[in-house]
Amino acid sequence: MSDVRDFLSLYFVMGSVDCKKDPLDVLDEAIQGGITIFQFREKGKGALTGLEKYRLAEKLFERCRLHHIPFIVNDDVDLALSLEADGVHVGQEDEAAKRVRDKIGNKILGVSVHNLKEAQAALADGADYLGLGPIFPTKSKEDAKAACGIEMIQYLRENKIDAPLVAIGGITEQTAADVIRAGADGIAVISEICHADHITEKTKRLYAHVIHAKHQN
Numbered sequence: 001m002s003d004v005r006d007f008l009s010l011y012f013v014m015g016s017v018d019c020k021k022d023p024l025d026v027l028d029e030a031i032q033g034g035i036t037i038f039q040f041r042e043k044g045k046g047a048l049t050g051l052e053k054y055r056l057a058e059k060l061f062e063r064c065r066l067h068h069i070p071f072i073v074n075d076d077v078d079l080a081l082s083l084e085a086d087g088v089h090v091g092q093e094d095e096a097a098k099r100v101r102d103k104i105g106n107k108i109l110g111v112s113v114h115n116l117k118e119a120q121a122a123l124a125d126g127a128d129y130l131g132l133g134p135i136f137p138t139k140s141k142e143d144a145k146a147a148c149g150i151e152m153i154q155y156l157r158e159n160k161i162d163a164p165l166v167a168i169g170g171i172t173e174q175t176a177a178d179v180i181r182a183g184a185d186g187i188a189v190i191s192e193i194c195h196a197d198h199i200t201e202k203t204k205r206l207y208a209h210v211i212h213a214k215h216q217n
C-alpha cells in the first residue's frame with residue numbers, strides 16, 4: 001500500500017450502534033460519497049459480539065474491498081487477523097501498540113493520541129498513523145477525554161510530529177477545513193456521517209471541504 005497518508009483524507013469510523021439504519025446501507029452511501037478509509041468500531045451499549053460481530057465485519061469488509069478502501073478494525077486485533085483486515089486501530093487503554101505491531105506484521109497500525117508525549121511514544125512503537133482527539137467534544141465515545149482543540153494539531157506539527165495524522169472528535173462540515181488547515185492529513189467522523197439525513201450528499205460535502213483545504217495548505 002502506498003503511504004497511508006494518502007488514504008486519511010476522509011476516515012469514516014462506524015459500528016452498528018452508531019447507525020440509524022442498516023450499517024451496510026450506511027457504508028454503501030458513505031462510499032458513494034467518497035470516504036477514503038473505513039474503521040469498523042463495534043462498541044458501546046448494544047454492540048454486537050461473537051459471530052454476529054464477525055459476520056457484520058465480513059460484509060462491511062467486502063464492501064470496502066470492492067471499492068479499494070482500506071478496512072481497519074478498532075480494538076479487536078484477533079478479529080482483524082482472522083478477517084485479514086488491512087489494519088488495526090488501538091488506543092492508550094488497548095493492547096500495547098508495540099505488541100500489536102508484532103502480531104500484525106506490516107498491516108496498517110493506527111494509534112489514538114491526545115498529546116505530544118503519547119504521539120512520540122506511539123511512533124516509537126511503530127504506528128503508521130496517529131488518531132488525535134477528541135478535537136471537539138464528542139457524543140460518539142462514552143469515555144472520551146476532554147477536547148484538546150485544533151491547537152493540539154498545530155502544537156504536534158510544531159514539535160516535529162510529521163507522521164500521518166488524522167483528527168477525530170466532534171468534527172463537522174463547519175470545522176473540517178480548519179482541522180486540515182491546522183495540519184491534519186484528514187478528518188475522522190462517526191455521527192457527522194451516521195446521523196446525516198442524506199449520507200451520500202453529506203459525505204460529498206465533507207470530502208470537498210477537506211480536499212479544498214488540503215490544496216490551500
Ligand SMILES: Nc1nc(C(F)(F)F)ncc1COP(=O)(O)OP(=O)(O)O
Binds near residue numbers: 041091093130
Ligand atoms: N477509534 C479511534 N479512531 C481514530 C481514528 F484514527 F480513526 F481517527 N482515532 C481515535 C480513536 C479512539 O480510539 P480509542 O481511544 O481506542 O477509543 P475507542 O476504542 O473507544 O475508539
Ligand SMILES: [Mg+2]
Binds near residue numbers: 074089090091094
Ligand atoms: Mg480503542
